[in-house]
Amino acid sequence: MNQMSPTARSEQQSVRRPVRALSRRGRAARSPLPVLVTALAVLGGCAIVLPLVGMGTRVSWGQLPQLLATPSAQAALWLSxxxxxxSTAICVVLGVPLALLLARSWPGVRIARILAVLPMTMPPVVxxxxxxxxxxxxxxxxxxxKEWGVPIAFSTTAVVIAQVFVSMPFLVVTLEAALRSRDxxxxxxxxxxxxxxxxxxxQVTLPLATPALARGTALALGRSLGxxxxxxxxxxxxxxxxxxxxxxxxxERxxxxxxxxxxxxxxxGLSFVIVGATNIDWGTAASHLLPHHRRQEHQDHDAAGSEPRGAQASTPSKGERTSESPRGGGHGQDLQVAFELPQRDVVVDLEVEAGRTTALIGPNGSGKSTVCSVVAGLLDAENGQVVLGGRVLDGPGGFVRAGRRQVALLSQEPGVFTHMxxxxxxxxxxxCQGVSRAEATRRARAELAAVGADHLASRPGGALSGGQAARxxxxxxxxxxxxxxxxxxxxxxxxxxxxxxxxxxVARRCAEEGLTLxxxxxxxxxxxxxxxDVVVLDRGRVVEQGPTARILSAPxxxxxxxxxxxxxxxxVIDGDAETPGLRLPSGQVVHGRPREDAADGHIGEQGHGDNRDEVLHPGAPGIALVPPDAVALYRQAPHGSPRNVLTGRVTGLERSGALVSVRLELEEGQRLSAAVTAGAVAELGITEGREVCxxxxAVQVRILARRG
Known part of the structure; x- marks a missing residue:
């Protein structure tokens, strides 16, 4: 049998340590309840337990088998x-669909929920x-x-119906509450x-709601029994x-x-067993009941997963991974998406070329996730359409539901199913794609191997780290x-x-598959x-797009x-295209490079820009883009005649690789940053709150008309 590696052993020990630490809680970890609350809790417990204890003192425990062996007792016991x-089986068959329906939002659902709970509150005789x-x-x-020869009252069927009527609400309420609050x-x-x-x-909703379903079923069974x-x-x-x-x-009383x-x-006793069974962690209990050698095999499997990737002989080579790809060397396709969502104030019209990677960036709330949801089929493309490779996925020509679009969506949450x-x-x-179970298993193992996660195949989905879950x-x-x-x-x-x-x-797999990203x-x-390529969204609109290098170098x-x-x-703009400048609220002017220097073929290239924004109108709102390496700091104004000399107050310093990023405030709301060496910081005596020159x-400053 393989010995567990030291790495795996240390990982397992680190997992066990918190459990032992919690079992030996010290004084610092204690969080006691107020004395009054504890006293009231004890009284409440006594109100429940003492009557049971009192009854237990009256039971003839030694004669219990003989008493239960009487014909009347046997008949009552087995009938119950x-x-x-x-009745419990009927409650599950009827109650689960009812709970699913009540967990949704529809007109009149509040009244329906009240009616579903009503039998719990009325006296049983009523x-x-x-x-x-x-x-x-x-x-x-x-x-x-009765006319049809099916009398109900005063029959065993009536007993079952009575039990269903009073017990099904317990299952419905328990399950409905869990379903309504579920993620x-x-x-x-x-x-x-x-x-x-x-x-x-x-395979998803009910398995994740299993604890609530089990508890609701147990409550219904216990209520039927009593x-x-x-x-x-x-x-x-x-x-x-x-x-x-x-x-x-x-x-008999x-x-x-x-x-x-x-x-x-x-x-x-039966009620205690029924309700108590729902409080047992059956997964943990089963793991303790497994034979020792099976537990050891599982530990060895996890140990293999913790070893360095290069040490695993089972990891296939790049060529082997590609050959096992389920797509068989498929290629990405062009994407065109255009829509208007007034309720979210998002209006988008963009294209992504086949086989290329396009980044969608912008502030929070700018509509990026909305675009992803529309493309994936989780939101409707209102007043527009989504076309992939010439196939209309959403639009006047029809709608292809999510999962049938040949579009794969990964969000910030990996969404790995924890119950699988x-x-x-x-x-x-x-x-879900209609692949047979045997073929699906083979291809699933190949895909896991392709992302270096084949050693995790048997691990529960809820036992993964963030990086493992992403893979x-x-x-x-x-x-x-x-x-x-x-x-x-x-x-x-x-x-x-x-x-x-x-x-x-991601880069390797997209290159292997030729995917559009x-x-x-x-x-x-x-x-x-x-x-x-990069597309910039702001307030639900495309404000900038183009090759990544240009967007980042000349934002x-x-x-x-x-x-x-x-x-x-x-x-506000000061000057013209040959001598552009920006007048700050204080009256100081920041000069930029002439427009001729900026005429590098990029102006007017943005399909969603407004060409009128390229023209600088004196007095119109404008912005000056100043990169950190364009700013030099001095104790006093240097000799010569530099065009842009401003006084700023240091508001903070932050390490940035081998340099120090110095944050500066020129005036209220006008901030700069400069990248200098640590030696320069010491030589100039730069500290927070100090004023520097x-x-x-000017040649690195770009003056632009302000958008929006």
Whole structure:
């Protein structure tokens, strides 16, 4: 048997340490309740436990088998078990769909929720009278049923109906509350992978709601087991037919107290077992019951996953990964998306060339995620259309639902299903595409190997680190064979190392598959490493687009300027195209390079720009873009005649690689940054709050008309 590696052993020990630490909580970790609250809690517990203890002192425990062996006790016991199991099954079959319906929003749902809870609040005998008035021999429906030879009242069927009426609300309320407060992102992920309504319900929604379903079912079973009032009013008390344990206990109380107490003890015991079963972590219990050698094999498997990637002989080479690709060397396709969403104030019209990577950037709330959702089919492209490779996905010509568009979406949350294994996650995506189970398993393993996650195949989806989850989500998305990959900031929550690995992985897989990539990011490193083109959104509009190098080197929007560290000064235009300048609110003028110097073929290139913005009108609002390396700092104004000499106050210093970034404020709302060496900081005595002389190279300053 393989020995566990030291790395894996240390990881497992680190996982166990917090558990042991919690079990040995010291004084510093204690968080006691107020004494009054504790005292009231003890009184509340006594109010529940003492009656049970009191009854236990009256039970003849030594004679319990003989008392329960009487014919009447046996008949009541087995009748209760049969009817309770039957009624609970009916509660699940009818209650789960009802809970799903009540968890949605539709007109009148609040009234429906009240009606669903009503049987829980009414006295049981009133429930029995209501049932008798409806299904009794002279009831609203019972009269017709009797004519047809199907009498209901005073039969075993009536017992089951009474139990369903009073117990189903317990299941419905418990499950409906869990469904209404659930996180729906897993279902959205399943839809984006191509899962239909039944698959989403059966494999995602209900499995994630299993704890609530189990507790609701247990409560319904326990309530059915203890039902008395509705049963005696609607079904009567005929031995062997309708006399369940609660009725037998009530009737035996006067003539045979010992048997009555024995049946009561059994009833309480059954209720305790039923409800207690829902409080057991069956997954943990099963792991403790596994044979030792199976647990050791699982540990060895995890240990292999913790070893360096190069040490795993099972990891296929790049060529092998490509040959196992489910797409078989498919290629990306052109994307055209145009729509208007008035409720979100987003109006977008953009194109992405086939096989290229286009980054979508902009401030928070600018509409980037909205564009991704429209492209993926999670939102309608109102007043527009989405076209991929000439195929209309959304528009007047029709609508292709999410998961059938050959578009894969990865959001900031990886969306790995926690109730499935890693392999099961990828198999799920392939099964949604109609692939057979055997073929789906084979291709899922190939996709996991292609992203370096094959050693995680048997690990639960909820036991992954952020970087591992991102890899699994990428493998699952690529398994669907997309022509377009949409990444909505999937690397935002990763640490620096995991982010670098994810960038390399995305770049390699997109190159291997020839995919078209639409990338949403706030990280300039993502742009330089992945993007060939950039589209800038601001307030729901495209304000700038073009090749990545040009957008980053000569930004024309405030957002990109700040993203690249360029300072944005605001004021009014002063001068003309040959001698452009920007007059600040204080009256100082910042001079920029002549427009001829900027005529490098980029002006007017933006399809969504307004050419009138290229003309500088004196007195019109404008901005000056000042990169950090254009600013030199001095104690006093230098000799000569530099065109831009301004006084600024140091507001902060920050290490930036080998340099120091000095933040400066020229006047209220006008801020600069300068990149200087640590030696210059010491030589000039730069400290926060000190005033320094800022000399700005005019040739590196761009004066532009202000947009918006």
């Amino acid at each position: 078990i049969r009817t309770c199991l039957t 429930a029995g009278i209501a049932l008798l008035s409806t299904l009794g021999n002279r009831g609203l429906l019972g009269a017709y049923l 729906k992102r897993a279902e959205v992920t399943a839809r984006s992978l191509g899962a239909g309504p039944w698959r989403v319900l059966a 039902e008395f009032g509705a049963t005696i009013a609607f079904a009567g008390s005929k031995e062997g037919v309708t006399r369940t344990m609660p009725l037998a206990i009530y009737l 006067e003539k045979d107290t010992a048997t009555s107490l024995a049946l009561a003890a059994v009833l309480i 294994s890693v392999l099961g996650n990828v198999v799920f995506a392939l099964r 699994v989500a990428l493998a699952r998305a690529l398994a669907t064979g997309p022509r377009l990959l949409v990444l909505d900031e999937p690397m935002a929550a990763l640490d620096v190392t995991a982010r670098q690995e994810m960038r390399r992985l 639409l990338l949403v990011t706030h990280d300039v490193l993502d742009l330089t490493a992945l993007a060939e 024309r929007s405030d957002f990109v300027a700040h993203l690249t560290g360029t300072a944005v000064l605001t004021g 800022c000399v700005i190279k």
